[in-house]
Amino acid sequence: MLNEPASLRPARALLYLHGFNSSSASPKARLVKAACETLARHEGRPFTCLTPDLSYRPDVAYQQAEAALETLGREETLLVGSSMGGFLATLLAERHGLRAVLINPAVQPSRFVGQYLGQTLLNDASGEHFTIDNSYFDQLAALQWDRIVHPSRYLLLLGSADETLDCRDALRAYAGSRMLIHPGGDHGFDVLPEYLPTLFAHGGWRVPASLVLP
Template identity: 55%
Template sequence: MLTTAAAIPAATGVLYLHGFNSGSGSPKARLVASGCDALDAGPLPCATPQLPHRPNQALALAESQLATLGSQPLLVGSSMGGFLASCLAERHDLRAVVINPAVRPAGLVEGWLGEAFVNEYTGERFTIEGAHRDELAELTPARLDPRRYLVLLGTADETLDPRDAAAAYRGAAMILQPGGDHGFSALGEFLPALFAHGGHRLAPGGMARPRLDDDFHP
């Protein structure tokens, strides 16, 4: 069982997981990585892997990164990355910050079957297949322990209904951004809360916190 927050040591690293068809070089990934370099206690190891589009492969790659981030990494994930972060949090008894997380992604991709995508970060082309849906259904945790999570939700998310996440993570620490979009472009304003969930504090004036108005990816 997860221990109380007071008994949990500060995070030993941060693993940021990007959303569907996004990339390790996305604005949110860069912002989180920059925050890891601007903490009161000094830089914190940070990994922002480029995730494959197949869910099982993406989770396996993310899981392999955990060993490089010490005994208590903090998971951070956006959209589909929030789903994967939750999978890892439940599997490894870790804390996580999830940003507009997908909570029933198998149903989401059901409507995308046969649709072709191009990843703007890698140039990769792929088509959504039944295997994507089936893998997501198999990976979906039976339950979520709300004590693990900080949930950041935009109330005007145009891609996912924030009410679904609010229900799935009921009891978790939760911040609602009125009018916030799916890209959660105001993430910079919430970095102090993000790192506090991992037991860390941003150094005063350590970094600028711009809005991510150019972030069109989950």
């Protein structure tokens, strides 16, 4: 077992990265964290899960994601990212050779953020107001990846009726990756509970059929 590649060993930790203007209090973040706790109790061993609050500024959010990964250890950590968090998880997966589960990931987030240019937004969780300016485009352009080098590292969970991001962008960008498309699924992907066993299986965990996840 010790000689197996890290990609085949069960993950020892999970890092969940939320989407733009979201937080660790989002339904998906809380669901994933609760599922990690359930699995840890079932296995009788620790399974660390971090769901950090990320800045609305892309460059700072990436630094925070890197810091959280450093805390967990850069080996055998399963990355899970939603929307903008999926974009950040891709950056980390490509840089550090990690597995990642992406939920309706943003492929070119500068296009998504562009519709908010000049607007002042409110983060409901923190109560913080912030205004989207041109610096967002510069930051996202600096972070933008060109292509996926190792598609086998990824599992994509996509909603066919995503009202925010066109799932066809992800289908093209992550060609060769494992993809599951939920018919009629929206951007919030509230059907995530149905896919938790598959999510953890991508991290090398075998979830017993009798185990009820949140």
